Amino acid sequence: MTESNKELESRTISSPPISLYNELRLLLLAGVIFFSTGIGGLLYESRGNVAHIIAVAAVSGISLGCFIYGYRAKSTFSARRVQEKNNVFDFVILLGALTMLTAIAYLQFQFDIFGNRYGLATFIPMCILFFAAYYYDHSGVLGMAITNLAAWSGIVATPRTFGIIQWEMSVELVSTGIALAVLLELISRVSVIRQFKTHFSPAYHWTALNLAFIAALTGLFNLNVFLFTALIILFAFYFYRRARAEKSFAQVLLTLFYLYITCAYLFMEMINKTNLSGLSVSYITIFYFLVTAIVFAFLLIHHNKLLRK
Amino acid sequence: MIAYSSSDIANFVVHLEVGKAGEQAEAGEEWSTFIKEHPYPFYSPASFIRLGLFFLTVFMVLLVFIFLWLLAGSSGSDSTLGMLLLITGVFSMLASEYFAQKRKHFQSGIDEALHCCIVVLYPASAYLFFNFPGWLIFLSGAATATWLYLRFLSALQAGVAVTCLFFSISLSAVYVMPAFVYALPVGMLAAALYHLLKIHISRVPVVYLQGTLMVRYCLLIAAIFYSNFTCVSMANGFELVDSFISVTYKVTTFLFPVLLLIYGIARKDIVPVHVATVSVLFAFYTAYLFTGASQPFVWLTVCGGAVIIVCVMLMKWLRTSRRGFVYRNTKDDETQKWLEILISANAPQTKSPAADVFGGGDFGGGGASGNF
Numbered sequence: 001m002t003e004s005n006k007e008l009e010s011r012t013i014s015s016p017p018i019s020l021y022n023e024l025r026l027l028l029l030a031g032v033i034f035f036s037t038g039i040g041g042l043l044y045e046s047r048g049n050v051a052h053i054i055a056v057a058a059v060s061g062i063s064l065g066c067f068i069y070g071y072r073a074k075s076t077f078s079a080r081r082v083q084e085k086n087n088v089f090d091f092v093i094l095l096g097a098l099t100m101l102t103a104i105a106y107l108q109f110q111f112d113i114f115g116n117r118y119g120l121a122t123f124i125p126m127c128i129l130f131f132a133a134y135y136y137d138h139s140g141v142l143g144m145a146i147t148n149l150a151a152w153s154g155i156v157a158t159p160r161t162f163g164i165i166q167w168e169m170s171v172e173l174v175s176t177g178i179a180l181a182v183l184l185e186l187i188s189r190v191s192v193i194r195q196f197k198t199h200f201s202p203a204y205h206w207t208a209l210n211l212a213f214i215a216a217l218t219g220l221f222n223l224n225v226f227l228f229t230a231l232i233i234l235f236a237f238y239f240y241r242r243a244r245a246e247k248s249f250a251q252v253l254l255t256l257f258y259l260y261i262t263c264a265y266l267f268m269e270m271i272n273k274t275n276l277s278g279l280s281v282s283y284i285t286i287f288y289f290l291v292t293a294i295v296f297a298f299l300l301i302h303h304n305k306l307l308r309k
Numbered sequence: 310m311i312a313y314s315s316s317d318i319a320n321f322v323v324h325l326e327v328g329k330a331g332e333q334a335e336a337g338e339e340w341s342t343f344i345k346e347h348p349y350p351f352y353s354p355a356s357f358i359r360l361g362l363f364f365l366t367v368f369m370v371l372l373v374f375i376f377l378w379l380l381a382g383s384s385g386s387d388s389t390l391g392m393l394l395l396i397t398g399v400f401s402m403l404a405s406e407y408f409a410q411k412r413k414h415f416q417s418g419i420d421e422a423l424h425c426c427i428v429v430l431y432p433a434s435a436y437l438f439f440n441f442p443g444w445l446i447f448l449s450g451a452a453t454a455t456w457l458y459l460r461f462l463s464a465l466q467a468g469v470a471v472t473c474l475f476f477s478i479s480l481s482a483v484y485v486m487p488a489f490v491y492a493l494p495v496g497m498l499a500a501a502l503y504h505l506l507k508i509h510i511s512r513v514p515v516v517y518l519q520g521t522l523m524v525r526y527c528l529l530i531a532a533i534f535y536s537n538f539t540c541v542s543m544a545n546g547f548e549l550v551d552s553f554i555s556v557t558y559k560v561t562t563f564l565f566p567v568l569l570l571i572y573g574i575a576r577k578d579i580v581p582v583h584v585a586t587v588s589v590l591f592a593f594y595t596a597y598l599f600t601g602a603s604q605p606f607v608w609l610t611v612c613g614g615a616v617i618i619v620c621v622m623l624m625k626w627l628r629t630s631r632r633g634f635v636y637r638n639t640k641d642d643e644t645q646k647w648l649e650i651l652i653s654a655n656a657p658q659t660k661s662p663a664a665d666v667f668g669g670g671d672f673g674g675g676g677a678s679g680n681f
Contacts, residue, residue: 017630017633017634017635018577018579018633018634018635019635019636019637019638020582020623020627020635020636021636021637021638023582023583024620024623024624024627024636025621026585027620028616028617028621028624029589030613030616031612031613031614031615031616031617031620032617033613034568034609034610034612034613034616035609035613035614035616035617036613037606037609037612038606038607038608038609038610038611038612038613038615039606039610040606041498041605041606041609041610042606042610044608045606051671069477087624087636088621088624091617187649203516225521249355249357249358250357253357253358253361259359279379282379283376283379286372286375286376286379289368289372290369290372290373290376293365293368293372294369296365297361297362297365297366297419300358300361300362300365301354301358301362304354304355304358
């Protein structure tokens with residue numbers, strides 16, 4: 001073993017203190033989510049009782065307390081990313097935002113504070129969340145604000161396990177979805193061009209990407225094949241170019257995945273219109289999926305190499 | 310034994326030692342010099358492409374099976390399906406050999422998907438075609454996974470092997486078969502490890518680093534399931550109330566995380582600390598079920614609040630290093646550390662002059678050798 005290898009080995013073996021940074025942050029996040037979910041459930045369970053006034057006041061108090069703490073602890077506002085020195089700052093703001101949503105939802109549910117103006121019930125929290133996201137420089141709250149924006153425009157985004165958001169889109173909302181996607185993408189671009197909170201740009205961009213393709217695919221499946229195929233190709237071209245520019249493989253993967261779904265749908269539509277027998281259709285379909293799966297795998301490998309250069 | 314050549318493994322070991330330096334943009338020239346001397350031998354893509362290739366490969370194996378099934382006249386008999394599964398399994402095995410030996414895939418998604426298919430296809434064919442009993446099916450899965458792990462160095466396979474083995478013990482063997490049956494995969498693992506240790510004594514521990522880590526995680530998580538009264542009782546579909554076993558399970562459910570945490574802190578080992586954290590959550594859930602499910606939100610609020618308080622206290626306490634643990638974002642420290650390692654690895658090899666020694670003979674004699 002050479003001297004440098006020995007040195008290398010000794011450096012590798014000598015162990016510095018183990019950092020529990022990620023573990024503790026993850027646990028704290030879990031704690032915040034457990035606590036806000038639990039408190040929301042308790043509030044809902046106590047509806048109609050005398051105690052519910054106290055409960056809703058307590059939840060509002062927690063939310064207000066969190067935001068006041070954030071106001072006092074935060075660093076000076078900057079157009080760039082602000083690195084807070086306080087370890088728990090992000091989590092306090094997140095707890096404040098979550099409990100604020102709980103309180104407003106309960107006030108609307110129990111006291112009808114917005115009456116029948118349901119749009120207002122999502123619009124006001126959305127404005128508060130956007131303000132809080134920019135004021136406190138918090139990406140998590142921004143994600144909640146964007147989800148609220150989608151809800152306000154009528155699109156339902158349901159959080160699922162492991163942070164996956166399931167977008168539920170009806171045919172009537174295709175144009176709204178596409179318009180919203182374009183708007184979000186514009187905000188993403190403007191924030192980069194104007195150098196204002198550029199680290200928020202990916203949050204807008206990712207939502208725009210998913211929303212645009214899901215809206216266009218809903219249109220393809222239910223409305224007009226030619227129009228929405230053209231739209232999907234247009235979206236794919238744009239998002240692919242941006243993914244290449246940003247060297248983001250995840251974006252390439254998603255764009256190719258949505259294109260693959262489009263191609264598979266068009267192929268199945270074409271096959272259904274032919275007069276082939278059932279068995280021939282089965283063979284052709286299997287061959288199609290086998291060949292396209294291989295092509296897709298090669299495309300992934302090729303793009304991975306391309307983006308690494 | 311191993312599907313990859315020894316020179317490839319040697320280069321792989323060097324890359325394992327250097328770690329993620331390749332991802333550091335700051336590495337610059339040092340990295341390019343290093344990569345020239347020690348080219349990374351395998352195709353191991355990033356996580357996104359790995360995941361994509363994994364699902365695509367599973368999809369393709371499924372399509373091959375459907376294609377064969379159509380060729381066989383869409384028969385629904387057990388023996389035909391079993392035979393087709395066996396053929397697909399053999400096809401997957403040949404494909405995995407090809408990708409490992411010719412294309413040098415290592416944890417690329419394709420090899421792992423093929424291995425997972427093999428682990429599923431062989432036991433399935435054992436059930437349908439050979440009509441094996443349940444314990445033997447689980448055992449064949451464990452043996453196949455163990456074999457694949459040893460041959461392809463895959464951490465995923467280590468996990469699959471341990472999981473298969475655990476399920477074969479806990480679900481059927483406890484009631485049906487004596488423990489010696491499980492000596493086969495365990496024996497295979499031990500014999501192969503011994504064989505490898507004899508050949509590559511310095512290499513094997515590093516090569517199997519990810520695999521052994523996975524095995525440790527799997528074993529400890531399996532221990533949580535085993536010690537957790539609720540999980541065991543739910544899995545078996547009966548309640549062990551008012552019995553000695555019930556008390557034992559209850560004690561181990563709450564004692565196990567604490568012991569594991571103490572062990573992890575004492576040994577400065579992150580794996581038991583991780584597993585203890587997960588087992589604390591399990592214990593909370595078990596405690597909630599023990600007390601009755603009437604107040605779920607109270608439990609959620611109390612547990613959430615407790616977790617927040619404990620975390621905040623730990624964050625403050627660990628600002629300075631305590632018992633080998635610290636709360637600090639070490640990303641920048643790691644970059645610096647790996648840069649130092651890279652620079653030292655690329656440094657010119659200066660041969661240190663031999664110290665003056667008396668004598669020179671190796672086997673005694675005139676001159677009084679220092680060696681003998």
